[in-house]
Amino acid sequence: MESHVISEMDRLKQGDSEALHVWVSEHYDGIYRFLRHLTRQVEAAEDLAQQTFLNAIQALPKYRGESSQKTWLHRIAFREYIAWRRKRRLLLPLEFLAPKEDPRFAAIDAGEVLLAALHQLPSAYREAFLLFEVQQMSIEEIAEVTDSPVGTVKSRLHHARERLRVQLGGTFLEVSYEPK
Amino acid sequence: MNPNNIQNEVEHLRAEKPREGAKGELIYKLIQSKGKTMTTLRKATLPTLVTAVALVGGVMLMQPKAVAATPKTVAAALKKAMNYTIQSFVGEGSSRRMQSVTTVEGEKKTTKFVDSKGNLVDKNIHFKTLTGKDGAVTVTGSVLDNKMVVIKEHKARKGESVELKVTKINGKESKMIKVNGKPVSELPKELKEKVKVHMSDGKVVEGVGIIGDHSEHGEMSGAKSSMVIASLGQTNGKPMILQSGQTPSEYLMDLLADESRWNISRGVTYYGARLDRFALKTGGQLTPVELYVDPASALPKYLVFKGMDGMGMKIEDVYTYGVRP
Structure with a gap:
């Protein structure tokens, strides 16, 4: 299992587009859902999910597999959400009418x-x-x-x-x- | 709320999916950002672009001009738009069907009507210039059966105000004529050459409304009633703005002019584009509408239509405008 993770990570670090596609597909829904429920905004959640994965790609060399990828990605997503929350007063909320x-x-x-x-x-x-x-x-x-x-x-x-x-x-x- | 309902709510949240296209867009961006083809990226959020650029260590991208759009700036931008299409729809319960398509090219307007099966039900009705040399407008075409065509007040050359109403129900046509607000049985002789009551090569129309099987704007008064909504799009027929009511362009402009009718969000992201979002405050049982506007040009980019049955959003396509110089 661990070797699978390492192998997948290696492919991702090498910019393997197929591995990237699989990896994002596997994790995107959960990360998006988490952010959508935290923000209650579809667009903000999509933005933050994008940023989460972009940050994750940059941070891949530091990933040592000490926590699951799910936990690791949620941690990155959570940090993105905290940063967004500080700035969100710039936007008006849209209420469903x-x-x-x-x-x-x-x-x-x-x-x-x-x-x-x-x-x-x-x-x-x-x-x-x-x-x-x-x-x-x-x-x-x-x-x-x-x-x-x-x-x-x-x-x-x-x-x-x-x-x-x-x-x-x-x-x-x-x-x-x-x-x- | 009972425990089962709470559990159902949790299950709904667990089952929530991203909207269609969002993930594909992200994967596309990520893959592109790993290559050397940054210029092929569609407009993305600035942080995304910056990060993507950082990833490849490549091209610097200019930040797009970001001016907050308001309903008034959108209305002003639309007035400059030369070519567009107005599509009207009839909402029937949880579905909607197209009722008419009006194509506007310069000063020429053409409207086609379709039935519930999408078949053309009438010859084209042409609305030509609103203000000819003598203040005249030509109307050609036929009146739809079981419909009423209202020709709104018109200012004739000498200042006369003429209102014409032609109703055709079950093949029987009736006319109502008002001159300067007073009903008359026949059009005054001096106006006959300027205005034709019947829908042939007549003259002088300022606004035309198709009143059919719909209720008043913003209301659904009963099972038999439905709504007329319309959208403004480009000449190839792709819808853009949703409206409600009987008069397409005038109503739309009035709607945009009233900023209190909209909730506005700045700098939201939609399919990779940073846009402003205008959400129509309905206050009633009208289909929710969201309009996404490019803040730089103030021109609408996307229409989001939430179906009455809640079966997700119907998202229309991007378009371009012909803008007057």
Whole structure:
């Protein structure tokens, strides 16, 4: 497995377009999804995903395989997102204006209720929740991505769930801190 | 919200996919950036370009002129555009169909109408110059069955205001004529040579609206009603701007002139191009529309149409304009 990683990395470092294509295809959806949910903007997520992969290519020589490629890419993406968040006041938010009561808009709105609630939370809670529930990463991986202690990640997840339970009502998902 | 719904929401988020084309675009850029063909890159975001240049250690690229577009600058730019196409659509539930295509080339306008199957249902209706030497406009063509053609107020040479309305329902044609706001049974003799009521080689039209099986703008009043929306595109028929209502170009300009009707985002990225985004505030059950505008030229580049059934976005193509000198 490790030799496969090294071999793939070598091909990527050599600028092998086929390897690049496969590599981006394999990881793009997850990175994009993570950024889309963090930013709630399609265009921003696409921009940040592009930048994530470009940065990753530049950083490939430093990649030693100590963490999974998924974790490594999420860490780069997360840094891009933090930088974007500092500058985002330059943009006006676009709110979706479709009438919520119309069932024909349900498909557009799918997932938006939860995202809207998440964006009422402190960013650290939201990030931990998205990484755990949606990106399905372990607590340890989240700690690495966000550069936070494991205990802090657990605490953030706990608080995120508590806040969502109040906001959305009902019993929230069963908590499991086991790696997925 | 019950737990099942929350779980469904999480599942939706897990299943979310990038929109079509985005990943391919990225792969294309990355591959190109590893080669020596930077000039073949489509317009990309500035950070992307800078990074890509850094990767190859190659060509420096100029930052494009970035002037924030506003609805008014877009309207002004469109007025300078010489050739374009107006396409009107009828929204029917979750689908839409084209109703008419009006091609504008200079001062010549040609409109074709199609039925729900896309077949041509009428001969072309030609709208020629709005202001001839004597203030006259020529209208040729026939009135659609079960439609009403409204010829709006016209200022004739001597200052007379003439309004003509021709209705043809189930083959029966009726006319309504107003001169200076007063209904008359016949057009005054002195105006007859300037204005023809019937839709032949008459004269003088300032605006023409096709009123068909649609409700008022921004509303859907019932199951039988649907919407008329329209888009402005280039002469090859690719749509560009979506509008709603009965009068294409005038309505569009009015819409753009009212900045309160738009949410504007600066410097968003769309298919690799850094553009400004205008999102129409509907406030009602009108199909959401987003217009992507090149900030440098203030000319629209893309139209994004979100279907009523939420089945993703319909994205129209890029186009070019003929602009008056």
